[in-house]
Amino acid sequence: MRGMTPIVKTVTRGMAGMIFLYGIYIVLHGHLTPGGGFAGGVMVAAAFVLVFLAKGSPEAVSEAKKERSSMAESLGILTFWVLAMIGLIGGTFFYNFLTKGKPFRLLSAGFIPLNNIAIGIEVAGALFAIFITLAVLKAGGKK
Amino acid sequence: MIIVLCPLIVLMILGGVVALEATSLLSSVVLLGIVGFGLSAAFLILQAPDLAIVQIVVETLSLIIFIAVILKTTSKDTSTRGRGRTPHYVMAAAFALIFVLAASWALASIPPFGMPSLRMAEAYLSPNSLLQPTGAANLVAAVILDFRGYDTLGEATVLFTAVMGVLAVLRKTGRKP
Amino acid sequence: MNLIPLFVAIPLAMAFVMPLFGRLSRLLPDLLGNAATLALAALSCAMINLPMMVYKVGGWEPVNGVPIGIYLVVDGLAVLMLLIINVIGFAVSVYSIEYMRKYTDKARFYTLFLLMMAGMNGVVISGDMFNLYVFLEVAAIASYALVAFGTEAEELEAAFKYQVMGTAASGFILVGIAVLYSLTGTLNMADAGKVILEQGRSQGALFAGALFLMGFGLKAAIMPFHAWLPDAHPSAPAPISAMLSGVLIKAIGIYALCRIFFNVIGLNLTTSYILMAMGALSMIAGVFLAIGQWDMKRLFAYHSISQMGYVVMAIGIGTPLAVLGGLFHLVNHATFKSLLFLNSGAVVYSTGNRDLQKMGGLNQRMPVTGATSLIASMSIAGIPPFNGFWSKLIIILAAVQAGYYGLAALAVVGSIMTLASFLKVQRYGFFGKLRPVWKKVREAPVFMCVSMVLLALLCVGMGLLLLPGVKDGLLDRAADAVTGGTDYSGLVLGK
Numbered sequence: 084m085r086g087m088t089p090i091v092k093t094v095t096r097g098m099a100g101m102i103f104l105y106g107i108y109i110v111l112h113g114h115l116t117p118g119g120g121f122a123g124g125v126m127v128a129a130a131f132v133l134v135f136l137a138k139g140s141p142e143a144v145s146e147a148k149k150e151r152s153s154m155a156e157s158l159g160i161l162t163f164w165v166l167a168m169i170g171l172i173g174g175t176f177f178y179n180f181l182t183k184g185k186p187f188r189l190l191s192a193g194f195i196p197l198n199n200i201a202i203g204i205e206v207a208g209a210l211f212a213i214f215i216t217l218a219v220l221k222a223g224g225k226k
Numbered sequence: 227m228i229i230v231l232c233p234l235i236v237l238m239i240l241g242g243v244v245a246l247e248a249t250s251l252l253s254s255v256v257l258l259g260i261v262g263f264g265l266s267a268a269f270l271i272l273q274a275p276d277l278a279i280v281q282i283v284v285e286t287l288s289l290i291i292f293i294a295v296i297l298k299t300t301s302k303d304t305s306t307r308g309r310g311r312t313p314h315y316v317m318a319a320a321f322a323l324i325f326v327l328a329a330s331w332a333l334a335s336i337p338p339f340g341m342p343s344l345r346m347a348e349a350y351l352s353p354n355s356l357l358q359p360t361g362a363a364n365l366v367a368a369v370i371l372d373f374r375g376y377d378t379l380g381e382a383t384v385l386f387t388a389v390m391g392v393l394a395v396l397r398k399t400g401r402k403p
Numbered sequence: 404m405n406l407i408p409l410f411v412a413i414p415l416a417m418a419f420v421m422p423l424f425g426r427l428s429r430l431l432p433d434l435l436g437n438a439a440t441l442a443l444a445a446l447s448c449a450m451i452n453l454p455m456m457v458y459k460v461g462g463w464e465p466v467n468g469v470p471i472g473i474y475l476v477v478d479g480l481a482v483l484m485l486l487i488i489n490v491i492g493f494a495v496s497v498y499s500i501e502y503m504r505k506y507t508d509k510a511r512f513y514t515l516f517l518l519m520m521a522g523m524n525g526v527v528i529s530g531d532m533f534n535l536y537v538f539l540e541v542a543a544i545a546s547y548a549l550v551a552f553g554t555e556a557e558e559l560e561a562a563f564k565y566q567v568m569g570t571a572a573s574g575f576i577l578v579g580i581a582v583l584y585s586l587t588g589t590l591n592m593a594d595a596g597k598v599i600l601e602q603g604r605s606q607g608a609l610f611a612g613a614l615f616l617m618g619f620g621l622k623a624a625i626m627p628f629h630a631w632l633p634d635a636h637p638s639a640p641a642p643i644s645a646m647l648s649g650v651l652i653k654a655i656g657i658y659a660l661c662r663i664f665f666n667v668i669g670l671n672l673t674t675s676y677i678l679m680a681m682g683a684l685s686m687i688a689g690v691f692l693a694i695g696q697w698d699m700k701r702l703f704a705y706h707s708i709s710q711m712g713y714v715v716m717a718i719g720i721g722t723p724l725a726v727l728g729g730l731f732h733l734v735n736h737a738t739f740k741s742l743l744f745l746n747s748g749a750v751v752y753s754t755g756n757r758d759l760q761k762m763g764g765l766n767q768r769m770p771v772t773g774a775t776s777l778i779a780s781m782s783i784a785g786i787p788p789f790n791g792f793w794s795k796l797i798i799i800l801a802a803v804q805a806g807y808y809g810l811a812a813l814a815v816v817g818s819i820m821t822l823a824s825f826l827k828v829q830r831y832g833f834f835g836k837l838r839p840v841w842k843k844v845r846e847a848p849v850f851m852c853v854s855m856v857l858l859a860l861l862c863v864g865m866g867l868l869l870l871p872g873v874k875d876g877l878l879d880r881a882a883d884a885v886t887g888g889t890d891y892s893g894l895v896l897g898k
Contacts, residue, residue, distance in 0.1 A: 109279070113364065113367050113371075114362040114363065114364050114367040114368075114371075115362075115363045115364055116364060117275035117276045117278075117279055117364065117366070118276060118279050118280075119276065119364075119366075119367055119370070119371070121280050122276070122279040122280045122283055125280070125283040125284055125287055126283055128287060129283065129286065129287050129290075132287065132290060132291075136290070136294065149393070153389065153393060153422050154422060154423055156386065156389060156422075157386075157419050157420070157421075157422045157423050158423070160382050160383070160386050160419050161416075161419040161420065161423075163379060163382060164379070164412070164415060164416055164419060167375065167376075167379060167412070168412060168416075170461070170462075171408055171412070174462065175459070175460070175461060175462035176376070176408035176412070176458075176460050176461070177372075177375045177376050177379075177460050177461040178461055178462045179360060179372050179461065183359075183360065183361030184361055186361055186362075186363050187363050191361050191362070191363075192360055192361040192362035192363075192367070192368070192372075193360065193361055193372070195360065195361075195362050195367055195368070195371045195372055198371045198375065198378070199367070199371065202378070202382055205382055205385070205386065206382075206385065209385050209386065209388075209389045210287060212389050212392075212393065213291065213388075213389055213392050214291055214294075216392055216393055216396050217291065217294070217295055217396075218294070220396050328610055328613070329610065331606060331610075332582070332606040332607050332609065332610030332611075333582070333607065333610075334606065335586070335605040335606040335607045336582070336585050336586050336607045337585070337586075344584070344585075344588035344589070345469050345587065345588030345589045345594070345598070346469060346470070346471060346588060346589040346590060346591065346594075347588070348466075348469070349466040349467075349469065349471040350471070372461065373461065373463060373471060373472055374472070374473055374533075374534075375460075375461060376460045376461070376473045376534065377473065377531075377533060377534055377537050379415075380525065380534065380537035380538055380540075380541060381537055383415060383518065383521070383522075383541050384537065384540050384541055384544060386418075386419070386518070387515070387518045387522075387541055387544045387545050387548070388544055390418075390422070390511060390514050390515055390518065390545075390548065391515065391544060391545065391547060391548025392548075393511060394508065394511045394512070394515060394548050394549075394551075394552060395548055395551045395552075395554060395559070395562075396554075397507060397508055397554055399507055399554075400506060400507065400552065400553045400554030400555060400558075401505055401506055401507070401553060401555075402504070402505055402506065402507055
């Protein structure tokens, strides 16, 4: 992969962090404002993709990165599964076992914010893994 | 609402048709962007900001991935075109016509959108819903992550499956020598 | 503690764990995968003879009698399907231990395999239309990737074709669900059935029915919608061909068709006739297309279309006896068709060839594969006392009893043609003179043989399911769940 022009690189340096933070914000406030794990996760993945496209070098994309982002994805969805299973052990599958708290607070709505975070990690890992896979495929060549 | 929505949908359909006919894959993908971003705008008009956000970011990212792949491989559309395809067009048009006629005949019997509020959703929208049993201020989050959290596990699994499928299909060698 | 969610939770957990730990040891993927399928098979056997169960996910109780959460429902039909999915799944995963050594990346194979199992189990235990769709997609997407698992050009092409058709089918199903949702205001199948019954069947319900017929018809590969199956099923690795032909088209095609048409929308005479016509067409055309094939797996794939035709026709006839016969044939087809595909896999594993014209006399070198394939061939052709005979007999008797003499005659013709084409398989493949090329061929490894023998025993023994005591517990209850029709609502929601 070739990098892009210095203009793009400079703008990316400033933008990527903000896109990443905005993604995190969307994930964390999923139970209060529009958005949630899916939308925020895609934004986080987009921040990574942006950096890779702008600065990309042959060393940047590697099999190891693909495996790592696939593992992040597995960990995210496994967390979601565990949150559902805690409910099953306590009585019902997907039972909202945490205290609901006061509405409109960041720490409210029981396990919904935790679910959002788990899904956010899963989605970010998933989309970045797809991107890396396609990049590696070209760099390595199939067959 | 409907005045904005109708031209938008027509634009999306046109974008889809032209994308199919474009000779360069790159212009095809960009035209598909019309469908995606148009859908996002449609969600916004229908007052579904959650969906609009997801749609716009997914559309952006998939557009980037498509373009990155096309720039690295080829933008030539190698499918056969021109002669011998007329019967396909006729059949597709006939199917579309039948489908639209049947749909408009059938949808006449369906109550207008949101009136009365849907049977299942009534409980989610109950007057004291601000203090939902779930405690979430965002109604959509309450529905997708608590009332119907099991569905969301399924959807997350769909994405997981898709990634596993991509990683499996794009292996360097499939069979051991 | 109610264990229904475990049918989905166990395979999902193993699938999620596999990418994390699958590379640590070469044995681990086999161990995790087979442990999961064994647990599922045991769990599904534990479901036999339990009363109908309704599970409210998340503990959401209905408000004013309207369900607001997702229901999981395990009734007689679901128990039957769970048994098929998980028992065949276990046999196939044991078989894969040896067979998948020929491919790379076994951990990912088991991941996708378990995701497919989770998807099918999720479809069967779901009592909610949208939930059914979500798990149907999980199973379908996993199967697209598995068809292309060998990553050769031909396999990728078949998988692409399958994926395009499958996505079109999913689109029809999703639109159908949307229409039904705006019509009834609920996604719960029992509740939707109740509302449709109260409203009377409107145009909207008919339109949704047509969409479901196209969508699930494509998934089940019934005749006008069958074109993808003869490419997709033979291209997959043999264990996956067995799963696709043996289980997947039933779980996400026939089962969902039965559930929606009998329990939610309610069957009327027109739908009945359409199902009978499509079934009879698949039954006859499928077998005629099959008999000319020389590629063993392709021949089996065409027979899947034909045998599914029997099931759809019987379900379309709709009398209690016909439905019983149809469901029994569905179970039997799952056993003998998976066994046949596993046999073809054993032949490919040992000889690297699946062209019948190049085979011959393999019985001498591969006695276990030869014997089990003979049993499977006799079963599918309907030779007594193997299981296929009993179910075809019931279907033909039911057609005669209901007054459809033409359909009964067609079923007999189809059966004779099936016998002819399997005589061809046996004659060219396993009997006759051993060719010099195959002198050094060895029998398939032990795990593959174990799994084939297990399925062969099922083929021989399943006729016993018709014995009076056994029949009430399993087949009768499944048939009751279908013929009970819209009583389903009352049973699930409670009067």
